[in-house]
Amino acid sequence: MAVRVAAAAVVLGATAAVGPGQAAAAGQVSGTPSPYAFADGAQSVEGARSTGEAALLKPGGTYRSSLPSSGKVSYRLDLDAATNAYVSVTAVPSPGSTVSVIDGARVTVQDAEGNTCSVDTASFGAARSPHPIAAWGRRETGKPLCGKAGAYFVSVERVDPDGEGSSPDAWDLELVAMTEPQVADTEATGAPGTWNSATPQPLQGEPQRRKGGAGFSGATPVDQGIWQDDIRPGQTLFYAVPVDWGQQVSVTAELGSSDSGATGYASDALDLDLYNPARGRVADVGVGYNGGQKSGSLPPLPPVDHANRYAATAQVGALRFAGSYYLVAHLSKGVADTFGDGPFVMTLRVRTSGETRGGPEYAGESVPKGVFEVSEQDREAAAEGVAAGDDTAMRALAVGGIGTGSALLVGLGVWTVVARRRITT
Known part of the structure; x- marks a missing residue:
């Protein structure tokens, strides 16, 4: 236990200057901040203009793609009839782009028959400041539609590409897919009743x-x-x-x-x-x-x-x-x-x-x-x-000037303490 605490202390000292997720984002210390640090190992995938050519997104996978200024791009999920599925899409405009008040990204999930399972939209708001925004798609087995096994399609599009102040730049995308199993016992079919809605201090x-x-x-x-x-x-x-x-x-x-x-x-x-x-x-x-x-x-x-x-x-x-x-x-x-x-x-x-x-x-x-x-x-x-389960702490140690051998020893201690899951392929 003492070794693990000491290791964590060394890493925290090193990350005082470079925190988790910062070393991978060039330009965050000075100058124009980088807009987003994509997941390490994210698989590149091209969005299809036709659902018939849509690339497969596997649950547990993280993907990197792009969104043109006009039109939809589509991706495919192959799902069984027993699990709920979620896909989140993070849209990342370039720092030099411009956006309108209502511009943003819309994510739609449909089944193979064209039934809409969910629609969600994320926008930039009154500040009109381009930054990473995320919208999610859902396929829930308990709903009247979209409960069958088969192919499902995730479509992504700009909300207001031609709006006043919106530039026609393509946006980068990060997509993650995950599934949630059904519950084993009898499932509630209504939302909980009362809860403490007082504003907390x-x-x-x-x-x-x-x-x-x-x-x-x-x-x-x-x-x-x-x-x-x-x-x-x-x-x-x-x-x-x-x-x-x-x-x-x-x-x-x-x-x-x-x-x-x-x-x-x-x-x-x-x-x-x-x-x-x-x-x-x-x-x-x-x-x-x-x-x-x-x-x-x-x-x-x-x-x-x-x-x-x-x-x-x-x-x-x-x-x-x-x-x-x-x-x-x-x-x-x-x-x-x-x-x-x-x-x-x-x-x-x-x-x-x-x-x-x-x-x-x-x-x-x-x-x-x-x-x-x-x-x-x-x-x-x-x-x-400490963001566990990745090499951020190791990068911070390297920036802090700790030698390779020491970094490896400390890294082993940190991984023992904080083996955290990651949503990657």
Whole structure:
């Protein structure tokens, strides 16, 4: 145990300068921030204009593709009749592109007969600041349509490619596919009733520094606490919060005052989104900025419950499984026009309340395994702030100047402590 603690301490010391997910994102320290760090080993796949030529996405796989400015691109899923399937699509415009208020990405899932299983849209909002956005597609076996085994098609398209202010650049895409088994016992068919909907008080205390990652796969683990980081205009930071069955998550985001002395106002300067373990958006909050300290909180959210999927509102329905929930913070590039390039101090007050309880008894394994649960390794990773299961810590050690032999020894210790799952091929 002493060896593992010492190893973690060395890695944390090295990552004080280069946090999880940062080393892979060139340009995040100075200059224009890189928009997104794609998952290591993501397989390149081309979206098809016709569903008849759609490439196969395998559950558990992570893929990289592109989205043209006009028209749909399609991909295929081959599914059985017993599992729910989810596909998340992260769209990444280039930093130099422009977008309209309603522009974004729409993800549609249909069966082989053309029945629509789900539609979801992600947009950039009033700030019109291009940054990574994610929308998800769902095929749920309990619905009247889309319950058969067979081929299903995931279509992705721009929402407003010809809108005022939208540039015709192609966007990069990251796609992940996963499946959730049915439950073994009798499944509830209605959403839970009452829950504590009172606005929780933000946590008080001294903040701790925790550098955000540059993508979903490199999201920095955090648990309940007060976390502080620097963020620049145009930059997007990713964090992962383990939320177990029965727990409620609440977050307040704060943007510190500017030292530029400038006056003005930036609408929705800081955008904070909460995504579930399948990278489906749960809720968001936008924080306007006038150069003084500002804050905003996510709306009150119900406890995580398998039966939430039967709720009438999409926000509650997205809180359908335990696992790593993602906090994605973006500072509008327009902030620089008035208040300079920063960096600006961002504080996240993260609370996970409620007693954890046992989840449903699944009749099989999810793909990837363990994605819809919270393990002890996940909790340890969140406490230490080390994105386990990848080579981020090793990259940080190399940047910190530690020798190869020492890095290997420390890496072995870290992997023992924080062997965390990854959603990759």
